[in-house]
Amino acid sequence: MQSAGATQRVTVSPRLRWKRLGRGRPPAVLLALSAAIALLALAPVGFLLDQTTASGWSEVQRLLFRPFVGRLLTNTALLILVGTAACSILGVGIAWLIERTDLPGRRVWAVLAALPITVPAFVTSYSWVSITPAVQGFWGATGIVTLAYYPLVYLPVAAVLRGMDPALEECARSLGYGPWRTFFRVTLPQTRIALLGGMLLVAIHLLSEFGAFAMLRFQTFTTAIYDEYKLSFDGVGASILASVLLIVCFALLVGELGLRGRGRYARVDPGVARPAPPARLGRARWAALAGLFALTGVSLGLPLVTLSYWMLEGASAGLDLGAVLAACGTSLELGLGAAILTTLLALPISILVARHPSRGATAIERATYLPFALPGIVVALALIVLSLHYLPALAGSTSLLLLAYATLSLPLALVATRAALAQAPRVHEEVARSLGARPLVAMARVTLPRILPGLGAAASLVFLATVTELTATLLLAPIGTQTLATQFWAKASTLSYGAAAPYAGLMVAISALPTYVLTRRLGAVVHPVER
């Protein structure tokens, strides 16, 4: 019996064996589609690097090794070092105060502390510069972007602190550790992954930020690339600087992976039944409260108040309502287009990863995450260079702009759609098939209704990112296309603060709605995706 079985196994043809791998076997169409999308996301950047090296080594050397590039590197390194450190201290401190102490009004603070992330950094910078030019320069720039980006650390760290098993801290205390030692030896190491992830996000945002630094007259790679680009549309100078920026980004990504190390083992299951008893602040609570007041005042209150002031000012000076509404319409159209396109592009890859997990699927997914670490200016520049060389019909078209948006926000859409698919278990599709539904029909009748909210979340995330996107829009918007961001930029750069205000105000207002929807939804959707 046994030996008969063995010979039979040999006679099965290789093609049949492949077919019989069963649940791991992805449909060829899905695999091809996913690979093509990943390629689409990565191609521009690959082409940019190729373009740079093709210009000849001596040319590269001439453009690279000069004091100007050295100054850029120093500026950028200092900015990342100080900015990331400041965001970490601020983010962790606030997270601990709000999640683990008896601070009065914790629920309200939790919302207020996260809000600065909804105001684009270039709008925050604009509001400061419009008050005093003294904030221009390194310290002003670092301070302002810290106030704008600390929620990137606060949010993930707070989530971990909220879910942490209080027994860990209690054990430390019972073993003779004081509150401070417990915090540094037990609590903080638990947040390690979240903290590192948040720091990486801050560093990448600092590297990618263009508008804020241009406004604050602080020169980094992004502003230098923009200036070079303005000098000549297809110059090697911009490409070389972009390539250096690209390499710094990858170095950060790899560095974070290395630092993360064994940290995964220390992860805490988010589902903990018992909430931790809050630490008592005593008299320090008033100091903490005052500190939070001050922080919210400068990070949220000041930009909003300034913005309102300039809006009133601008209105009294005569407001071109038609132009504002036209720009608003364009921004909404582009945001909607990008949201639909990107969600559609994310769907095949999510299905591949969720339903047919394999090494190839994971590689495709990771590849599409990479552009998230790419500055908008690099992606935009790469697309311009690529289209000028190979697809002149696309150059300067709205399609190219949408493609840039899709490349930049594909990871956002992937996270949301993948999480939604993970919540729609495969067994439902199997039951549907046992009841006579063909695979696609089963997917449409059973899975689609369940992932619709997730698809909505994905589209909202992309919409949000697109409406507030400045850099790629500045570079890629077809002539005559005026969005809220480009109009704001045009007015603010000529110091017409009053005229710029309505555009900024509308941008903040438009992005507030999806943010509200998302914060209510993502709590439920993003959580299970983390493994």
Added chain:
Amino acid sequence: MTPAAASLAIRGLSKSFGDSPVLSGLDLEVPAGTLATVLGPSGCGKTTLLRMIAGFEFPDEGEIHLGDRVLDDAGSHLAPERRAIGFLPQEGALFPHLDVAANVGFGLARAERRSGRVEELLALVGLEGLGRRLPHQLSGGQQQRVALARALAPEPGLVLLDEPFDALDAGLRAQVRADVRAALQQSGATALLVTHDQEEALSLADIVAVMRGGRIVQAADPQTLYYAPVDTEVAAFLGDAVLLDGLISDGWAETVLGTVPIRGAAPETGSATVMLRPEQISLADTLEEDRVTGTVVGMSFFGHDATARIVLAGASDVEILARATGEQAPRVGQTVTLLVEGSALAFAPPRAGEEEEEEEEEEERDETTATLPVAS
């Protein structure tokens, strides 16, 4: 309502995941209209077997037939949606976005959905009038009954149930079990249920197939299985067993409990393992001459009955399990007389007769049980 109940025939079914074999040459026959259970410990491949019959997994080798239709053989694989096999997964898996009626009607054509068939099915599982509820508004037992109604709706030739009562708490389980059995019988469909719970398998099924190491070691009606297991492992898996060394001659076995008659096929002479069920050993507190006596060293009281662990006088290394009614349960420390009722089964000592044939498979089997991923 008389669906075309179909017989299931599986021959030489094999399946490996990577290097670990899950099914190795499994054979199983289920006659039309019967309720069969596949009983085995977790990780023995039960769920894989079920998923393969449903068409979700591709067999490496072997054939699956349903009635006169070929579902799987060397060259062909019928898609799950074309098999007409109902499937009830462990957790029910009701579609959460659809109400009860839409769940039950999922596999029906539009016209059938309006024909009152849905209400008819809800009545079959005792849930009349709950059609408008959403799945999360139902108790666990109700969800399982809706899932059964949904599986039965298209009148499948066969219904597969994957440990359907496992997620329910003990109090609810017996009732839901009875309801499901009644609904299955009334529908007339052939059903195959997998479980690791021997009590469930014995009380529910017409046929119980014991699965071990990727194949079926014995398939029979519950009584045959309980009183005539093919080996000591099956015997112990189906319930408490008292295994004693014995010397066989002329249909009698000489054991520490005295001379016991042997039933069924047995080695004619020589040493053997003799199996009794605890309820065959009755206890008395009157001490008589020439009777086997022992001391009660442990007692588990279940209400309706009680199980006593007894160490025999003069053979302190042998521990005997005996079952008494709850009322007559002995106390720990008491000395009792043991009396065997009925006949015993005798098994040749391991690896005496079958060694040449079995050895190779035995090794593979051990490996299988050790490295298997948990099936569910």
